[in-house]
Amino acid sequence: MFTLTVLTLTxxxxxxxxxxTLYMGVFKAHREGxxxxxxLFSGLAASALSAIFWAGAYGYHYLxx
Amino acid sequence: xxxxxxxxxxxxxxxRTSFFSALYRFxxxxxxxxxxxxxxxxxxxxxxxxxxxxxENLFHWLDGxxxxxxxxxxxxxxxxxxxxxxxxxxLIIGNAFGVPDTWKPGLSYIHMLMPLGIIMLAPxxxxxxxxxxxxxxxxxxxxxxxxxATATLLIAKWFKLDDRHGSIIAGGLSTGDPHVCxxxxxxxxxxxxxxxxxxxCVLVFGLVAMMALPYLGAWLDIPQSCFGLASVVGVxxxxxxxxxxxxxxxxxxxxxxxxxxxxxxxxxxxxxxVFIVMFIRKLRYRNxxxxxxxxxxxxxxxxxxxxxxxxxxxxxxxxxxxAHHAIFNMxxWDFSLAASALGLSLSFKDIARxxxxxxxxxxxxxxxxxxxxxxxxxxxxxxxxLPVAP
Numbered sequence: 528m529f530t531l532t533v534l535t536l537t538x539x540x541x542x543x544x545x546x547x548t549l550y551m552g553v554f555k556a557h558r559e560g561x562x563x564x565x566x567l568f569s570g571l572a573a574s575a576l577s578a579i580f581w582a583g584a585y586g587y588h589y590l591x592x
Numbered sequence: 593x594x595x596x597x598x599x600x601x602x603x604x605x606x607x608r609t610s611f612f613s614a615l616y617r618f619x620x621x622x623x624x625x626x627x628x629x630x631x632x633x634x635x636x637x638x639x640x641x642x643x644x645x646x647x648e649n650l651f652h653w654l655d656g657x658x659x660x661x662x663x664x665x666x667x668x669x670x671x672x673x674x675x676x677x678x679x680x681x682x683l684i685i686g687n688a689f690g691v692p693d694t695w696k697p698g699l700s701y702i703h704m705l706m707p708l709g710i711i712m713l714a715p716x717x718x719x720x721x722x723x724x725x726x727x728x729x730x731x732x733x734x735x736x737x738x739x740x741a742t743a744t745l746l747i748a749k750w751f752k753l754d755d756r757h758g759s760i761i762a763g764g765l766s767t768g769d770p771h772v773c774x775x776x777x778x779x780x781x782x783x784x785x786x787x788x789x790x791x792x793c794v795l796v797f798g799l800v801a802m803m804a805l806p807y808l809g810a811w812l813d814i815p816q817s818c819f820g821l822a823s824v825v826g827v828x829x830x831x832x833x834x835x836x837x838x839x840x841x842x843x844x845x846x847x848x849x850x851x852x853x854x855x856x857x858x859x860x861x862x863x864x865x866v867f868i869v870m871f872i873r874k875l876r877y878r879n880x881x882x883x884x885x886x887x888x889x890x891x892x893x894x895x896x897x898x899x900x901x902x903x904x905x906x907x908x909x910x911x912x913x914x915a916h917h918a919i920f921n922m923x924x925w926d927f928s929l930a931a932s933a934l935g936l937s938l939s940f941k942d943i944a945r946x947x948x949x950x951x952x953x954x955x956x957x958x959x960x961x962x963x964x965x966x967x968x969x970x971x972x973x974x975x976x977x978l979p980v981a982p
Contacts, residue, residue, distance in 0.1 A: 534640060537640035544626055544629050548630055552626070585642055587644055588642030588644070589642070
């Protein structure tokens with residue numbers, strides 16, 4: 528149970544950190560001049576890309592494909 | 593005190609609500625912390641981050657393509673590890689694309705990560721593991737450590753090298769572990785450029801020693817079992833020492849693996865010794881402008897005391913093996929983050945600025961160590977003090 532909790536929290540951290548990196552580093556949506564549509568779509572795109580990357584990485588590691 | 597300073601102190605007193613008020617706000621440190629995290633998870637295979645696209649995996653793959661040199665991976669000989677990989681990636685990214693000012697508050701967390709990582713290293717050094725080597729090999733390993741550290745500090749003084757740079761070289765060379773260069777950084781208050789320069793000096797000397805030592809061993813007719821000890825103590829990092837030993841012969845390589853435990857477990861004694869010598873020197877010559885090592889440190893650092901306390905607990909077998917491995921995984925996380933911050937904060941100019949004097953000091957001190965070590969080994973073999981395997 529302990530390992531599962533730590534793994535889940537780490538996965539959440541990796542997902543959120545990657546999303547935040549893409550949101551701020553690639554889409555630059557955190558800047559003051561950015562309007563809400565840009566913030567919204569950048570957030571969605573960053574989260575989607577982060578989820579796809581980590582789903583692939585976890586699948587590769589744990590499912591061995 | 594100026595008006596501006598008074599205003600700053602007043603503001604700080606008014607706004608602080610707890611011990612943590614001295615820290616930056618989360619939003620200010622986030623960009624820097626994210627940069628460190630991304631570099632770390634794309635540099636090393638870290639526990640809990642199953643990312644296959646790491647520099648570590650790339651180097652493993654290239655090692656497979658190139659093939660081993662004297663049974664050792666080429667990138668291992670070049671010191672690829674959990675400190676060097678993120679440092680390299682951070683250096684490349686920082687120098688190629690620059691580091692925005694918004695990253696800098698986050699990168700300053702290196703000052704907390706380094707002491708924390710060093711404390712967590714304590715369960716890694718179990719002194720008891722070395723006792724099986726026997727009294728004479730242990731005495732040679734310990735004597736070599738203190739001799740090399742002292743000689744390097746004196747030679748650095750003789751060469752008029754910056755004492756912070758000299759101390760870092762002394763730590764790395766005496767312990768045979770370039771990691772110590774990074775470990776000594778917060779104790780000696782060395783500049784990042786000096787630390788990486790010293791690390792390169794120890795690494796380059798290790799490469800030369802790795803190639804020269806097998807010939808010296810053959811010339812002096814040192815038996816393979818004893819040559820294993822010579823390579824562990826006389827060369828640089830672990831893979832370089834093993835490569836030198838395997839170049840002499842298979843038995844020498846096997847014995848190097850055996851003796852390496854002795855060098856490894858007393859490693860903390862090396863950096864603690866260098867720190868204490870430089871700290872006492874600073875206290876004695878406080879007004880000398882050339883005495884820069886240990887900076888404005890006025891008392892023994894509490895966290896180093898915590899490290900020593902945990903090291904004692906380790907020798908008493910308080911940390912069991914699974915705990916040791918779990919803690920070491922956290923060390924890898926910690927040092928990866930710290931090394932990426934260090935890499936991002938340095939320019940290639942910072943590394944080149946200390947010049948080649950450090951390299952000269954490393955070569956003089958390292959060659960002296962090899963000469964004294966081989967002489968001591970020959971005497972011990974001739975007198976029968978050092979057992980020679982049949």
